[in-house]
Amino acid sequence: MTIKLCEQTFNPWQEVETYQQQAIMKGKYGACSVFVGTMRDFNQDETVKSMFLEHYPGMTEKQLQRIAEQAAQQWSILDHLIMHRVGEVIPDDTLVLVATWSAHRGDAFDASRFIMERLKTSAPFWKKETLVSGKERWVDKNSDGYQ
C-alpha cells in the first residue's frame, strides 16, 4: 500500500503502470480499478484559472492510511496506490489517483469507490480557487459522489 502527496504534476497512467510492474505480484491480480480526478477550468458558473491545495501535514497522510486500511478490511485487496496533489495546480492537472488491485473486479471497483468517497469527506485537503477575474475563493464543500 503506497500513499504519496505530490508537490509536482504527475502522470497517473505512468504511475499505475510503473507501480504494477514493480509492486504487484504477476499472476495474482485479475483486476485493477483506477480513478483519476482532474482539475476542471470551471466551478459554480465561474472560470477557474488555478487552484491551491492546502493540506494538514501528518494528519492527511494518517487519514489516507486509515481509509486504505478500512478498505482492505472490507474487501479482498492485493494493493493500493493513492496519490494526491498539494500546492499550486492548474486546469487539466491530475488532482488524485486511486488504484486498487485485487483478484476480482468487484473488490477492486468497490474498494476504489469507498476510498475516493472517504477521501472526499475525511482527508484534510482544502481547495482555494483563483478565478480569471483574479478573485480568490475557498471551495466550501465537496458534492456527494452518490447523487
Add this chain to the structure above:
Amino acid sequence: MSIKVRYFASLKDIVGRTGDELQVSESVSARKVWLELNPEIAIPNTLLVAVNLEYVNLDAPVKDGDELAFFPPVTGG
C-alpha cells in the same frame, strides 16, 4: 503547560492567524479553547476539530502538549 492550536484554510482567514499557543493549568475542552482564543467569533456550524491528528468533537478534552486543529469541511479529491 500549553496547547498548540492550528487553523487551516478559510478558518485562517476568519481568525486572521495560522495558530496560537494557549497556556492551560488543566485539561480543557476544544470548545473552551476556541472561546478563549476567539471570543468575538461564533463557532462555525461546520467546524471540524482534531487533536493530535485525530478527529474529535468540540467537547473532547485537550491537555498539555496536545496539538489542537480547527478547520472547515474538507474539499480534496
